[in-house]
Amino acid sequence: MELVPAKTILGRPKDDSWFGNDYNMNLYRGCCHGCIYCDSRSECYHVDDFDRVRIKRDALAILERELQSKRKKGVVGVGAMSDTYNPFEKEEQATRGALKLLERFGFGVALDTKSSLVLRDVDLIQRIARNASANIKITITTADDALSKVIEPYVCVSSERFRAIRELSAAGIFTGVLFTPMLPYITDTEENVMEMVRLAHENGARFIFPMFGVTLRQNQRDYYYQKLDTHFPGLSRKYRNVYRSNYYCASPRANKLRALFQSECRKYRLLYRMEDIVAAYKKKEPVVQQMKLF
Numbered sequence: 001m002e003l004v005p006a007k008t009i010l011g012r013p014k015d016d017s018w019f020g021n022d023y024n025m026n027l028y029r030g031c032c033h034g035c036i037y038c039d040s041r042s043e044c045y046h047v048d049d050f051d052r053v054r055i056k057r058d059a060l061a062i063l064e065r066e067l068q069s070k071r072k073k074g075v076v077g078v079g080a081m082s083d084t085y086n087p088f089e090k091e092e093q094a095t096r097g098a099l100k101l102l103e104r105f106g107f108g109v110a111l112d113t114k115s116s117l118v119l120r121d122v123d124l125i126q127r128i129a130r131n132a133s134a135n136i137k138i139t140i141t142t143a144d145d146a147l148s149k150v151i152e153p154y155v156c157v158s159s160e161r162f163r164a165i166r167e168l169s170a171a172g173i174f175t176g177v178l179f180t181p182m183l184p185y186i187t188d189t190e191e192n193v194m195e196m197v198r199l200a201h202e203n204g205a206r207f208i209f210p211m212f213g214v215t216l217r218q219n220q221r222d223y224y225y226q227k228l229d230t231h232f233p234g235l236s237r238k239y240r241n242v243y244r245s246n247y248y249c250a251s252p253r254a255n256k257l258r259a260l261f262q263s264e265c266r267k268y269r270l271l272y273r274m275e276d277i278v279a280a281y282k283k284k285e286p287v288v289q290q291m292k293l294f
């Protein structure tokens with residue numbers, strides 16, 4: 001696998017509004033899962049040839065140094081810019097190595113993925129959760145496996161991801177669904193919303209976090225429209241008419257679907273508001289810090 005130079009691995013988000021992340025970490029550059037709506041392929045992130053996965057040189061050594069030098073423990077978000085459980089991770093084991101380091105230094109983890117390969121690391125996530133916070137978010141956008149194969153072609157289908165949630169949850173790990181994005185005129189149906197919430201509940205998810213639209217910008221929009229032309233003829237013209245160059249493209253049914261979604265979540269007692277999810281999974285003070293007080 002190609003190595004790319006890296007000076008740092010840990011970043012600091014502008015704030016902790018995304019699932020309470022205190023730090024961000026990306027071990028890989030690029031992603032080969034092929035999601036047609038992927039925001040990370042936008043020009044503003046400067047990742048050339050986005051579908052080719054590369055690994056950051058000396059990633060674990062750099063991460064170890066950084067974790068050692070941090071005075072503040074906290075939750076490290078993983079998977080914002082690329083799915084850390086890409087197919088190469090099976091051999092590279094960079095994510096597994098990073099989780100070991102997080103555990104050793106008393107950091108928590110909040111990880112986003114679409115891959116059931118995360119199940120390989122259940123033992124480590126359980127160990128992290130003993131002394132810090134752990135939250136595994138599996139992105140699922142449709143309850144329909146055939147449709148997931150079209151819009152997220154090179155990663156496991158939705159039912160396999162629900163299975164991963166079931167196994168993580170059975171292992172006592174705080175786990176839920178990232179129901180983002182919702183693609184206007186494709187996945188924004190009442191049936192999909194109801195099925196998604198039901199399946200989240202039945203598979204042991206603690207939460208389901210939604211978005212009632214999709215963001216589009218620059219070359220990402222062009223890529224998405226090309227894929228619409230291939231799989232949903234005529235739909236890109238509709239998008240152009242309705243959304244023009246808008247960044248956020250809300251489903252025309254967003255209000256109705258939001259109301260339905262919330263009532264379904266209440267029925268199944270699933271968390272769906274960011275503040276409730278963060279309050280439920282995040283330990284206020286990692287044990288490592290508490291011990292320092294004494």
Ligand code: SF4
Pocket residue numbers: 031032033034035037038039040080081082083114
């Ligand atoms: S898994 Fe995430 S990073 Fe990878 S292509 Fe899909 S949306 Fe993009």
